[in-house]
Amino acid sequence: MSKEVRVNRRIRAPEVRLIDAEGKQLGVYIASKAIQMAEEQGLDLVEISPNANPPVCKIMDYGKYKYELTKKQKEAKKHQVVVLVKEVKFRPVTDDHDLGFKVRNMERFLEEGHKVKATVVFRGREMSYREGGRKVMDTILGMLQDKAVVEVPPKMEGRQMTMILMAAKAAKKHEPAKPKSPPPTSAPKEAPQAKTE
Helix, strand or coil: CCCCCCEHHHCCCCEEEEECCCCCEEEEEEHHHHHHHHHHCCCEEEEEECCCCCCEEEEECHHHHHHHHHHHHHHHHHCCCCCCEEEEEECCCCCHHHHHHHHHHHHHHHHCCCEEEEEEECCHHHHHCHHHHHHHHHHHHHHCCCCEEEEEEEEEECCEEEEEEEEHHHHHHHCCCCCCCCCCCCCCCCCCCCCCC
16 A cells, blocks of 8 residues: 555544444544544544545444455456567568577567567668568568567668567457448249239
């Protein structure tokens, strides 16, 4: 908890808006009277809304309240997914073996659920050979065609060409659901007419 919760005698306000243990609002009380009421029940007076005027306090078991609060925070943290962007650097003259090795690393990062930033770094006169960087990007896409989709297409940023990829299965989750089209209907067949004689 980042902010300390005031309990019992640590509550500074002279008056508080009081809520009892069942959640019923009792109105405005002098703080000392509210503390006395809480102590008579064997509970604590906890300031739950310090910025209100007067502050809102509730009669409750502070230990239990604190436990529930930390439990909720841990649960929220557990369900939080952290997606990192991993960067893999190339040169426009990267040979096939190194390229294959780095692409396998990219594949592993994608399987772990991370996004991958492919960066082709141009040095010196290589800036005039941007097609080489584009070929590297195309090769990467070819090697990862069924495992990754392009989130940010290749673009030049200073002396670097960058592209961001995400796992193909993650991209499917983010796609809006396509409405199902009704099956094609064939023209209704006319019933054969009976001959009348």
